[in-house]
Amino acid sequence: MLETPPLANGGREGLKMTTKDALIKYCLRLGDTSLILGQRMAEWCSNGPTLEEDIALTNLSLDFFGQARTMLSYAGELEGKGKSEDDFAFKRNEREFYNTLLSERPNGHFGDTIARNFLHDAFLYHLYSALRNSKDEIIAAHSAKSIKEVTYHLRHSSEWMVRLGGGTEESHQKIQDSINDLWMFTGDLFAMNEVDEILIKEGIAVNLKDIKKNWDNTVNEVLHRATLQRPEDAYMQSGSLEGRHAECLGHLLAEMQFLPRAYPEATW
Numbered sequence: 001m002l003e004t005p006p007l008a009n010g011g012r013e014g015l016k017m018t019t020k021d022a023l024i025k026y027c028l029r030l031g032d033t034s035l036i037l038g039q040r041m042a043e044w045c046s047n048g049p050t051l052e053e054d055i056a057l058t059n060l061s062l063d064f065f066g067q068a069r070t071m072l073s074y075a076g077e078l079e080g081k082g083k084s085e086d087d088f089a090f091k092r093n094e095r096e097f098y099n100t101l102l103s104e105r106p107n108g109h110f111g112d113t114i115a116r117n118f119l120h121d122a123f124l125y126h127l128y129s130a131l132r133n134s135k136d137e138i139i140a141a142h143s144a145k146s147i148k149e150v151t152y153h154l155r156h157s158s159e160w161m162v163r164l165g166g167g168t169e170e171s172h173q174k175i176q177d178s179i180n181d182l183w184m185f186t187g188d189l190f191a192m193n194e195v196d197e198i199l200i201k202e203g204i205a206v207n208l209k210d211i212k213k214n215w216d217n218t219v220n221e222v223l224h225r226a227t228l229q230r231p232e233d234a235y236m237q238s239g240s241l242e243g244r245h246a247e248c249l250g251h252l253l254a255e256m257q258f259l260p261r262a263y264p265e266a267t268w
Contacts, residue, residue, distance in 0.1 A: 022198040023136065024078045025098065026205060028088065029195075029241075030139075031071030032099035035089055036249070037120065038064030039256050040107055049110050056156065060117075063149040070142050090260035094250050095243040102185040104249040108178070111164055111171070115178035118157035118222065123189045125154045126214040127206070135203035158222045165226025172227070179223075180231050187236030189215075195241075 041061035048054025072085035102120050107113045128150055131143035164175040190208040199205035223230050239245070260266075 017194055017198060019198055019202055020078060022195045023204065024075050025195045026199055027071045027075040027078065027139075029098040030142075031068045031075060031085075031088065032097045033103045034064045034071065035068035036097070036099040036103045036252065037117075038062075038068060039252055040103070040105075040113075043107055044113070057113075060153060060156070063153070067142070067146050067149070070138075070145075074138050074142075086260065090257045094245050094253055097245065097249065097253075098240055098243060099245075099249075100185075101188040101237050101240050101246065102182065104245060104252060105182060105185060106248050109174070111174045112178045112181075114157055114160045114164065115175060115182055117153065118161050119179075119182060119186055119219065120189070121150060121154040121157050122215050122218040122222075123211070124150045126211045126218070127208075130206040130211060134205070139204065154218075161222050161228070162226045165223075165228045175226070176228050179228060183231040183233075184235060184237050187233070188238045188240050191238050191241050193241045 038061045041057055041064060044054065044057040045061070046054065048057050068089070069085045072088040075088060076083040076085065100120070100123075102116060105112075105116050107116075125147070128143040128147040132140055132147065134140040134143065161175065164171045166172070190212045192208050196205050196208065200207055220230060
C-alpha cells in the first residue's frame, strides 16, 4: 500500500501546521535571507571600487552572517534533531531554502548591488523594528541587536543611492536601470502564508502588509532625494516561501557549499 507523501511542513495531508513547525520555518526564512545576503556581499571582498568601500562591503557581509547564525541555530534547537547552523547552511539543496528572491540576485556592477541592498535594507529595517516586540524572546532579542546593524546598512545604501542618482548622467542612468531591473522581486518581500498566519496570532510574527506601508515611505523618500523614478508595480516574481528560486541561487550554493560537501567530516 502506497503511503501519502509527506508535506513540506513535515506532517501529512490534512494535518494542521503546529506553532513549532511555523516558528522553525520562520527562523529559516530570516536566517536564509541573511545567509544569502552575506554570501553575496562576501563576493565583493577585494573587488570593491575603493579600499574604503571594499572594507565596508565586507563588514556588511559579517553582519549578515552573524544574523544568519543566530536564526539558523535557533531553528536547530527548535527542531531538536541535533542540527547546527552549519548543517542548515551547507547541507540543504536550493528548494529547501526560504530566502527572499531579492537577496539572491547577483551582484552585477556596483550600482546593482547598491540598489538591491537598498531595497532589502529598507525592508529589514522596518521588519526588525517591528519584531523587537515579538513575544518570542529569541526573535525579539535578535531583532533588537540586528536593528543596530541594519540601521547602518540602510544609511550606507541610501547615501549611495543619492550619490549615484545625483551624480553624473551615466551614474544616474545606471542606478535607475538597476532599480527598474530589481523591482519585480520586491513583491516577494511581502508574501505571506500559513506560517505568518499562525505566528501573527501568537504575537510572534508581524503582518507584512504593515511593513509594506513603512517600506513604501522609506523607498519613496530616498528615490525622491536621488532624483530617481519609482518603477510601476507590474508583474512581480514570487515563490520563495515554497522554496522556488532563480537559477542564480543554485550557482551561489554550489560555490558556498562545495568544501563542506566535499569533506563532510572535516573540522576547523
